[in-house]
Amino acid sequence: MPYWGYGVDVGGTSIKFGRFTAEGELENQWEIPTDSSQKGKNILPDIGRAIRRDMQGRGLRRENVLGIGIGVPGPVDGRGHVKKCVNLGWDTVVDVPAGLRKELDVPVHVGNDANVAALGEMWKGSASGRKNVVLFTLGTGLGGGVIIGGKMLSGSNGAGGEVGHIPMNPDETLPCPCGNYGCLEQYASATGVVRRARELLAETPAGSLLRAVPELTAKDVWDCYARGDALAAQVVEHFGRYLGRGAAAVACVADPEVFVLGGGMSKAGTPLLEVTRKYFRQYAFHAFRDCAFTLASLGNDAGIYGCMYLVLQGY
Amino acid sequence: MPYWGYGVDVGGTSIKFGRFTAEGELENQWEIPTDSSQKGKNILPDIGRAIRRDMQGRGLRRENVLGIGIGVPGPVDGRGHVKKCVNLGWDTVVDVPAGLRKELDVPVHVGNDANVAALGEMWKGSASGRKNVVLFTLGTGLGGGVIIGGKMLSGSNGAGGEVGHIPMNPDETLPCPCGNYGCLEQYASATGVVRRARELLAETPAGSLLRAVPELTAKDVWDCYARGDALAAQVVEHFGRYLGRGAAAVACVADPEVFVLGGGMSKAGTPLLEVTRKYFRQYAFHAFRDCAFTLASLGNDAGIYGCMYLVLQGY
Numbered sequence: 200m201p202y203w204g205y206g207v208d209v210g211g212t213s214i215k216f217g218r219f220t221a222e223g224e225l226e227n228q229w230e231i232p233t234d235s236s237q238k239g240k241n242i243l244p245d246i247g248r249a250i251r252r253d254m255q256g257r258g259l260r261r262e263n264v265l266g267i268g269i270g271v272p273g274p275v276d277g278r279g280h281v282k283k284c285v286n287l288g289w290d291t292v293v294d295v296p297a298g299l300r301k302e303l304d305v306p307v308h309v310g311n312d313a314n315v316a317a318l319g320e321m322w323k324g325s326a327s328g329r330k331n332v333v334l335f336t337l338g339t340g341l342g343g344g345v346i347i348g349g350k351m352l353s354g355s356n357g358a359g360g361e362v363g364h365i366p367m368n369p370d371e372t373l374p375c376p377c378g379n380y381g382c383l384e385q386y387a388s389a390t391g392v393v394r395r396a397r398e399l400l401a402e403t404p405a406g407s408l409l410r411a412v413p414e415l416t417a418k419d420v421w422d423c424y425a426r427g428d429a430l431a432a433q434v435v436e437h438f439g440r441y442l443g444r445g446a447a448a449v450a451c452v453a454d455p456e457v458f459v460l461g462g463g464m465s466k467a468g469t470p471l472l473e474v475t476r477k478y479f480r481q482y483a484f485h486a487f488r489d490c491a492f493t494l495a496s497l498g499n500d501a502g503i504y505g506c507m508y509l510v511l512q513g514y
Numbered sequence: 515m516p517y518w519g520y521g522v523d524v525g526g527t528s529i530k531f532g533r534f535t536a537e538g539e540l541e542n543q544w545e546i547p548t549d550s551s552q553k554g555k556n557i558l559p560d561i562g563r564a565i566r567r568d569m570q571g572r573g574l575r576r577e578n579v580l581g582i583g584i585g586v587p588g589p590v591d592g593r594g595h596v597k598k599c600v601n602l603g604w605d606t607v608v609d610v611p612a613g614l615r616k617e618l619d620v621p622v623h624v625g626n627d628a629n630v631a632a633l634g635e636m637w638k639g640s641a642s643g644r645k646n647v648v649l650f651t652l653g654t655g656l657g658g659g660v661i662i663g664g665k666m667l668s669g670s671n672g673a674g675g676e677v678g679h680i681p682m683n684p685d686e687t688l689p690c691p692c693g694n695y696g697c698l699e700q701y702a703s704a705t706g707v708v709r710r711a712r713e714l715l716a717e718t719p720a721g722s723l724l725r726a727v728p729e730l731t732a733k734d735v736w737d738c739y740a741r742g743d744a745l746a747a748q749v750v751e752h753f754g755r756y757l758g759r760g761a762a763a764v765a766c767v768a769d770p771e772v773f774v775l776g777g778g779m780s781k782a783g784t785p786l787l788e789v790t791r792k793y794f795r796q797y798a799f800h801a802f803r804d805c806a807f808t809l810a811s812l813g814n815d816a817g818i819y820g821c822m823y824l825v826l827q828g829y
Contacts, residue, residue: 274801282801331670345767352662354769355646358801365766366759366797377799444681451680452660452767454669482681484692486589486597486673 203257204265204510205250208312208502209233210272211286214246217503218253221265223323223511227253228503239288243295247302266306266513268506269295270315274357279309282357308509312502314351314360316495317344319505320459325496333455334495335362335442337464337471340376341384345453350512352453363388365445386441389417389464396420396434405430421467435474443478450479450487461495468494518572519580519825520565523627523817524548525587526601529561532818533568536580538638538826542568543818554603558610562617581621581828583821584610585630589672594624597672623824627817629666629675631810632659634820635774640811646770649810650677650757651777652786655691656699660768665827667768678703680760701756704732704779711735711749720745736782750789758793765794765802776810783809 202221207214211233218227231249234241250267254260273284279296281289296307310318317326317334326332330349336342343362345352352359363384364377371381385391393415400409407430408423409415423431446458458479460472476492483490497504517536522529526548533542546564549556565582569575588599594611596604611622625633632641632649641647645664651657658677660667667674678699679692686696700706708730715724722745723738724730738746761773773794775787791807798805812819 347662347667348665350663352768354802355771355805356769356801358765358799359767359769361766361769361799361801363766364799365763369755369759369797379797379799382799440684444684448680448763449767450673451676451678452674452764453667454671454674454676456670482684482694484673484676484679484694484697486671486676487669490670 201263202265203259203263204507205267206503206506206510207246207267207269208315208506209242209246209269209287210312211235214242214249215499215503216249216253217500217507218257219507221511223507225500225504227257228500233287235286235288237288238290239284242287243298244302247299250303261305264305266308266510267299267303268308268310268315268509269299270310270312270502270506271295272312275309275311275353276357277353279307281309306510306513308506308513310351310505310509311344311353311357311360313342314344314353315505315509316461316501317346317360317459317505318351318508319497319501319503320461320495321346321349322508323497323504324459324501325493326457326459329456331453331455332457332459333362333446333449333453334459334461335446336462337388337460338462339389341388342462345449345455347453362445362449365448367441367445383441383445387438387445391441392417392420392434392438392464395437396431399430399433403430407431417464418466421470424470435470439474439478442475443480444482446475446479447482447484450483450490454487455490457491457493459493459495461501465494516578517580518574518578519822520582521818521821521825522561522582522584523630523821524557524561524584524602525627526550529557529564530814530818531564531568532815532822533572534822536826538822540815540819542572543815548602550601550603552603553605554599557602558613559617562614565618576620579620581623581825582614582618583623583625583630583824584614585625585627585817585821586610587627590624590626590668591672592668594622596624621825621828623821623828625666625820625824626659626668626672626675628657629659629668630820630824631776631816632661632675632774632820633666633823634812634816634818635776635810636661636664637823638812638819639774639816640808641772641774644771646768647772647774648677648761648764648768648770649774649776650702650761652703652775652779653777654704656703657777660764660770662768677760677764680763682756682760698756698760702753702760706756707732707735707749707753707779710752711746714745714748718745722746732779733781736785739785750785754789754793757790758795759797761790761794762797762799765798765805769802770805772806772808774808774810776816780809
């Protein structure tokens with residue numbers, strides 16, 4: 200009997216689905232909007248319905264489905280319970296496997312979205328063939344996923360790999376969205392890049408292409424950097440110094456084979472990779488100074504791939 | 515047939531041995547001096563001889579021995595190869611299992627000394643019953659061991675859990691023994707405590723019990739702190755601020771159930787635990803702010819226990 204599995208990446212705006220063969224081939228992918236109204240009570244039923252419909256369309260029976268892997272943007276414990284997930288409207292503990300099993304009686308595996316994305320990059324992406332991987336997801340904030348010996352490091356509170364909240368600067372005066380001061384993501388994220396650019400533009404009278412940009416974004420900074428803008432270069436160095444030092448701290452715990460840089464800001468490409476590695480090498484302990492750095496290659500599909508890998512690991 | 519195993523903790527001055535039953539009871543323990551002369555070429559033969567002699571004395575045959583677990587003060591890869599180990603005189607890669615098997619044909623398991631100590635505390639010490647544990651070994655330097663899901667996090671270069679070298683202070687002007695600047699162990703170690711005390715004594719004219727101490731040690735600082743000395747209190751706060759912040763950084767990767775504080779300086783006891791936890795709570799991400807802290811309970815025996823646990827895990 201042939202087998203399939205589903206990877207489901209649940210985000211605040213949309214839910215991404217992938218139907219995979221047991222050999223890991225992505226056969227079909229689609230997405231639906233996330234309904235976070237009424238405390239997100241429709242999310243699991245919506246997922247169940249969408250998968251049932253796809254199974255019918257493909258002529259699959261329950262016995263053909265190895266399982267469903269689900270990534271959620273919140274802390275997940277070892278039993279697939281999600282403590283709280285503001286983006287989905289979940290304000291209390293949600294038992295994801297139990298909730299989904301009401302809709303569809305197949306095995307369910309749950310992971311944090313950043314951790315499953317790291318698993319995806321390890322399985323089919325740019326960290327393919329490795330077993331010890333750290334993913335940094337550089338977006339509005341900084342997410343992270345840590346893989347040790349081929350498995351997600353979920354942690355005791357589902358907060359394994361929360362690298363965006365490494366305390367980096369005890370002198371910071373502005374709060375991080377988490378409530379602390381001086382977290383890595385305050386510097387090593389799109390938000391951090393824009394903030395630093397604005398600070399430098401206000402502090403110095405120096406000319407810069409950035410002065411002509413009306414609503415400054417991190418992309419503008421990387422673009423101007425590519426065009427040789429000196430102020431943009433200062434912003435990029437500031438970013439790299441923090442992310443490189445943060446990566447050196449992570450390596451003192453996890454000593455990975457490779458760091459993978461993903462998320463929206465990873466579109467900046469090689470310059471982002473180079474400035475991060477430069478500062479990593481400056482701050483890293485000698486035993487892992489030559490650790491590899493690479494860009495993520497699965498983009499927004501990393502999550503569904505990682506979720507399918509969860510299914511295969513759990514089976 | 516009854517079974518036994520041996521735990522062997524190899525240090526720069528002495529080699530500690532433990533003979534355990536398969537149920538984990540420590541039946542016999544002893545030590546011999548470490549012969550690091552001639553590039554440490556006698557170390558593995560000495561270990562083999564010592565174990566053979568103990569086996570004879572106890573009437574054990576090779577078939578009764580499940581294996582030998584060995585902890586060494588250096589980076590160990592997945593095959594038990596030790597990259598380099600200055601304290602033992604090993605200046606090149608040493609294949610520990612192969613070297614020992616020449617002496618004694620039983621299974622050999624090798625780990626870094628700090629990692630096996632963490633394993634020991636998890637198995638029979640103060641982290642007993644836990645599966646996700648971080649040990650800080652507070653001595654002259656700061657060692658560390660990280661256990662995830664009951665297994666040592668050894669890392670890709672054998673540098674997993676090298677928490678003493680987390681970059682904490684980019685403005686530091688004095689080098690760490692590792693060659694970098696601003697590593698955690700420059701502040702959170704006996705050396706760091708003495709240094710800070712000396713700095714404060716030189717900087718301020720304030721009276722302090724510490725001024726009367728001829729050759730200042732970390733123990734003097736903790737003793738004077740217990741007696742209410744204000745300058746010693748400043749030193750202790752400085753130490754706690756660094757170790758607490760370092761632990762918060764480690765938790766952003768590993769999210770352990772418990773931090774165990776061991777090593778010589780852990781004799782300072784509850785005050786050390788309290789100041790570390792106070793600053794951990796200040797810097798920690800909310801998901802793990804209530805993480806437990808405890809003092810190590812196996813003292814110098816943590817290593818041999820952890821080594822025996824390696825044997826049982828490998829068997």
